[in-house]
Amino acid sequence: MDTAWIWLLDRRAGRPETPLPADDAGRDRIELLRPFAEAEGRFALAHLGQSIDGHIATGCGQSQFVTGPCNLDHLHRLRALADAVLVGAGTVAHDDPRLTTRRVDGPNPVRVVLDPARRLETSHQLFHDCAAPTLLLCAADRADQAAGSAEIIGLDDLSPAAILAALAMRGLRRVLIEGGGTTVSRFLAAGVLDRLHIAVAPIIIGSGKGGLRLPEIAHLDQALRPPCRTYAMGGDVLFDFDLRGTATEA
Numbered sequence: 104m105d106t107a108w109i110w111l112l113d114r115r116a117g118r119p120e121t122p123l124p125a126d127d128a129g130r131d132r133i134e135l136l137r138p139f140a141e142a143e144g145r146f147a148l149a150h151l152g153q154s155i156d157g158h159i160a161t162g163c164g165q166s167q168f169v170t171g172p173c174n175l176d177h178l179h180r181l182r183a184l185a186d187a188v189l190v191g192a193g194t195v196a197h198d199d200p201r202l203t204t205r206r207v208d209g210p211n212p213v214r215v216v217l218d219p220a221r222r223l224e225t226s227h228q229l230f231h232d233c234a235a236p237t238l239l240l241c242a243a244d245r246a247d248q249a250a251g252s253a254e255i256i257g258l259d260d261l262s263p264a265a266i267l268a269a270l271a272m273r274g275l276r277r278v279l280i281e282g283g284g285t286t287v288s289r290f291l292a293a294g295v296l297d298r299l300h301i302a303v304a305p306i307i308i309g310s311g312k313g314g315l316r317l318p319e320i321a322h323l324d325q326a327l328r329p330p331c332r333t334y335a336m337g338g339d340v341l342f343d344f345d346l347r348g349t350a351t352e353a
Contacts, residue, residue: 330345
């Protein structure tokens with residue numbers, strides 16, 4: 104375990120006496136993860152991994168793995184720092200993810216699946232493996248069907264802001280929105296994200312499923328230009344966008 108990760112885990116566990124790492128790589132790691140690790144109140148961070156031409160998967164949905172192992176480690180660190188990790192129904196349908204913290208030390212987050220119309224089969228592993236508490240969010244009139252061991256939560260309002268409010272009411276205030284592109288785009292367009300991590304891999308897919316898709320704009324001065332820093336992650340480059348100036352109030 105690297106010293107920066109030890110420092111962050113100790114801070115989360117209330118052991119702030121652990122010394123800061125002295126190496127540049129460790130300080131960069133802390134600079135990248137600290138806003139999420141030390142957030143007070145509601146904080147939503149989204150992550151996407153994509154090719155250099157903007158695709159997160161092939162046309163048939165195959166996305167394992169667009170980015171390299173360093174970014175996968177980073178994603179698992181984000182899971183370990185999160186109260187909850189949220190994905191849309193499409194991500195579950197295509198990837199059958201576990202959404203657990205396996206590549207690094209740290210706790211598993213609560214897993215949240217957003218499936219408003221209940222189109223998912225209930226055979227997916229995260230509904231049955233009991234590796235972490237699992238919530239399925241759906242429309243209120245679709246909440247009468249079980250999904251393995253998952254807790255079904257029916258909501259009248261499934262807007263991104265309402266979803267984050269419902270999770271916060273359960274004590275899940277630090278939320279990682281992990282995918283897919285449609286779900287992350289909805290949360291970004293709604294102005295409820297505090298941070299956005301985009302990992303760009305040096306591969307060209309050429310076609311397939313795109314990443315972010317926002318409402319069309321007519322002029323470039325309408326484009327989002329949040330403060331951004333970049334970090335090397337093996338062969339990938341991670342863009343860390345600070346969206347707090349555009350996020351809605353918690």
